[in-house]
Amino acid sequence: MEALSLPAALSLVAGGGAGLSPERRAALGASLPLVQRDYRFERVWFWGCIQGVRGAYYIAEGLGPDRAAPRSRLYSLNCLDWSLLTPATKEMLALTEQVKGRFQGDPSFEYNLSEINAEAAARLIESGKEPVIKEETRLIATIEQIDRTVGIVPRGAFVKTPLGPVHENRQFEGLSLVEAKKLSSYFHFTEPVNLKNKTLLEKADLDPSIDFLDSLEHDIPRGSWSIQLEKGGTVVVLRSLLWLGLTFYHVPTTKQFGYVYFGTGEKNLDLPFML
Amino acid sequence: ERGHGPYQPHEPGYGLDQPGYSPYEDEIPDPQAQMLAIKNAKAYLLKTSTKSGLNLYDHFANILTKILDEQPTNAVDIIENISKDVKWAQFRKKMDTLRDEHLIPPTFEAAEKCKALFVKEGGEEEHEEVEEEMGQPSLPNVMETAFYFEQAGIGLNKDESYYIFLALKNLINVQPIQTCRFWGKILGLEMNYIIAEVQLREGEEEEEIEEEGEETIAEGEKELGEGEEEEEQKEKEAEPPKSTYKPPPEIPKEANGTGTNKYVYFVCNEPGKPWMKLPPVTPAQIVCARKIKKFFTGRLDAPVVTFPPFPGNEANYLRAQIARISAGTHVSPTGFYQFAEEEEEEEGADTYEENPEFEPPPVVEMVESLTMWAHHVKGILNQGRCAWINPSQKSEENEEEDEEEEEEEGEEQQEERGPPLLTVISEDEGMKDIPAWTAQASTNLIPQYSIAILQSNRWPGAYAFASGRKFENIYFGWGHKYSPESHTPALPPSAQAEFPSGPEITETVDPTVEEEMAFKVAQEEALAEAEEEEDEEGEDD
Numbered sequence: 001m002e003a004l005s006l007p008a009a010l011s012l013v014a015g016g017g018a019g020l021s022p023e024r025r026a027a028l029g030a031s032l033p034l035v036q037r038d039y040r041f042e043r044v045w046f047w048g049c050i051q052g053v054r055g056a057y058y059i060a061e062g063l064g065p066d067r068a069a070p071r072s073r074l075y076s077l078n079c080l081d082w083s084l085l086t087p088a089t090k091e092m093l094a095l096t097e098q099v100k101g102r103f104q105g106d107p108s109f110e111y112n113l114s115e116i117n118a119e120a121a122a123r124l125i126e127s128g129k130e131p132v133i134k135e136e137t138r139l140i141a142t143i144e145q146i147d148r149t150v151g152i153v154p155r156g157a158f159v160k161t162p163l164g165p166v167h168e169n170r171q172f173e174g175l176s177l178v179e180a181k182k183l184s185s186y187f188h189f190t191e192p193v194n195l196k197n198k199t200l201l202e203k204a205d206l207d208p209s210i211d212f213l214d215s216l217e218h219d220i221p222r223g224s225w226s227i228q229l230e231k232g233g234t235v236v237v238l239r240s241l242l243w244l245g246l247t248f249y250h251v252p253t254t255k256q257f258g259y260v261y262f263g264t265g266e267k268n269l270d271l272p273f274m275l
Numbered sequence: 276e277r278g279h280g281p282y283q284p285h286e287p288g289y290g291l292d293q294p295g296y297s298p299y300e301d302e303i304p305d306p307q308a309q310m311l312a313i314k315n316a317k318a319y320l321l322k323t324s325t326k327s328g329l330n331l332y333d334h335f336a337n338i339l340t341k342i343l344d345e346q347p348t349n350a351v352d353i354i355e356n357i358s359k360d361v362k363w364a365q366f367r368k369k370m371d372t373l374r375d376e377h378l379i380p381p382t383f384e385a386a387e388k389c390k391a392l393f394v395k396e397g398g399e400e401e402h403e404e405v406e407e408e409m410g411q412p413s414l415p416n417v418m419e420t421a422f423y424f425e426q427a428g429i430g431l432n433k434d435e436s437y438y439i440f441l442a443l444k445n446l447i448n449v450q451p452i453q454t455c456r457f458w459g460k461i462l463g464l465e466m467n468y469i470i471a472e473v474q475l476r477e478g479e480e481e482e483e484i485e486e487e488g489e490e491t492i493a494e495g496e497k498e499l500g501e502g503e504e505e506e507e508q509k510e511k512e513a514e515p516p517k518s519t520y521k522p523p524p525e526i527p528k529e530a531n532g533t534g535t536n537k538y539v540y541f542v543c544n545e546p547g548k549p550w551m552k553l554p555p556v557t558p559a560q561i562v563c564a565r566k567i568k569k570f571f572t573g574r575l576d577a578p579v580v581t582f583p584p585f586p587g588n589e590a591n592y593l594r595a596q597i598a599r600i601s602a603g604t605h606v607s608p609t610g611f612y613q614f615a616e617e618e619e620e621e622e623g624a625d626t627y628e629e630n631p632e633f634e635p636p637p638v639v640e641m642v643e644s645l646t647m648w649a650h651h652v653k654g655i656l657n658q659g660r661c662a663w664i665n666p667s668q669k670s671e672e673n674e675e676e677d678e679e680e681e682e683e684e685g686e687e688q689q690e691e692r693g694p695p696l697l698t699v700i701s702e703d704e705g706m707k708d709i710p711a712w713t714a715q716a717s718t719n720l721i722p723q724y725s726i727a728i729l730q731s732n733r734w735p736g737a738y739a740f741a742s743g744r745k746f747e748n749i750y751f752g753w754g755h756k757y758s759p760e761s762h763t764p765a766l767p768p769s770a771q772a773e774f775p776s777g778p779e780i781t782e783t784v785d786p787t788v789e790e791e792m793a794f795k796v797a798q799e800e801a802l803a804e805a806e807e808e809e810d811e812e813g814e815d816d
Binding site for chain 1 (some may be wrong): 381382385386389425426427428429430431432433434435459460462463464465466467568569570707708709710713717718720730732735736751752753755759761762764
């Protein structure tokens, strides 16, 4: 969610019971603008908080002029001092798929890879590195996965220019109440995967400046999103069931929207049994 | 005959010989008079008809507009029809036959419900009488609790907390409640549940037990009646082999007010909606709830389709999960509660009372050492109850049926013992390397006002705080236990053994033709011998 609208946004997401203490909020209010200044970001988003066993990681994302470009991520243990995280690589993602269980809360904690996956450990030893995964790596990969699979925006909020970069749509006035209840009005804010597979008939109805992302309709498994209208429709809240803790809010007919993650950073692999 | 001068209409000057129009007249016709004449004419045209409310001026204007818009051919021939059409159009509604329905967004209905919460209860006279009879039921200070939890970053937003506060007040006014507490919120797919933990006043619970007793008696009579019919039928037909399967004896649920049913729970989907009472929980439901993992939909009557089949619908599943969460995560500072009298702890003392001599330890100690916290709800045994019961020592009816069979056929179940009430939470087992609880102070910057916060790792979403003499537990989450391994559903049981094959049902091989012939020959020989013997005997006589 936008750092500037943080207080209002947090109260809209609080339906799930998770939020920030006043101390953290105040700290964020002070430190996020400084982050924006130091790293020359155009926008700073407060991404959320991953609860470890002994501590919590607070994550922020910075965006440049092209909103769809890979975002820079920063983490902090106390909402005051932020450290930049390296971008995620495919190897990181592949390695950390094996690691299960809670985050520890200490970024230098090392997971012993040989216990988890002997082959990968052997490969690492051959290439001269130690067979461990640092928690920081796991953090990077987890954030990347969450953003990729369940980071969503409403349809029409972002517009793609003919030259390529993506900007916020100043004409966006919010979804109507009817549209807000449909899954097809929300897009994944990452590189589209399913867009090319649409039939010509469907593509004809699309507006290439707005519909350049995947919608949520075809997410597998079906029903992995829970849509609720709170307060009789003043706020529409989408909660992901695949990554428990990701909450997206939008106030229909206004420009307010955003998503935040408050959770343990673990994928809910039991989802098919639970639906 | 034509006179002289310009008489033809097409010739210029036609009509100039009329008085007032001659070109030789010096007097310009009075403009005032002309204007007056025009005005009079217009006023006449604007006169509204007494019958139809139309006036000629507007009517002409409409006709001309219509003609100029549509430009029909031969307008002059159909002018009367056009006039009729214009008049007729006055009576047609000006809108389309298809109109958009005026949508009343549900926003306003919800706002009405919330507003209704704020209405102060009327009928104050009845209120006072009730208060005199019983002690005033205690409304929990939800806002204060919300403030403390907010220091840890947990909780709903203030508006919602206030609505819940008001909704609880309504609940207390409607139901005969002795103590009440906001238990927490469980999220669901379509709607969420707001849950209140309540103790009813003593008289009210007995009525329910009687009703349930009547129901079970009626069912038992029905079963007896059906059993008699079946027996009669069976006597007529040959009986198939009876199944030797006996379902395990049903474990009775705990009485209201003890064990897992110590509290009664009310739920509602949103503050402002009516509160629904959840039924008491049975051990079978708890045992089954341990094996399944399902999201709540938000509708209490939704079926829970799982394997093993859950005995009940979503209301029962919700109640079972609430019971498990309460038993697993309701903690208080050690020493806050003590046993009522010094009874033997082996009996499983169920009751506790506040310790008046409790001295709250400093926050630092509460955070660092988990021995400062203790469970004040009894844990649930594997059987599904808090107090173990031997299922073979059941009611007399069952014993009569079992007389024929040996009572010792069933496995002797060992008595289960769980940890006694008021055990400290440091003895809770963790999962792999994860401890069962995480303790934190709410702030490191202002230690004199920080409070101790506990988060449960076994039930993510369960929190507890303590600050001085105040403490509280709450739950915000999806209602599921955390397990480091993925959930593996129970496998279906192995196929039952077939009926044991004994000589009664083994088919004998049909005799071959030779065997039959040999048998026939042997029989004839035996007959022949018998006849010869008889003949011989007869001859002898």
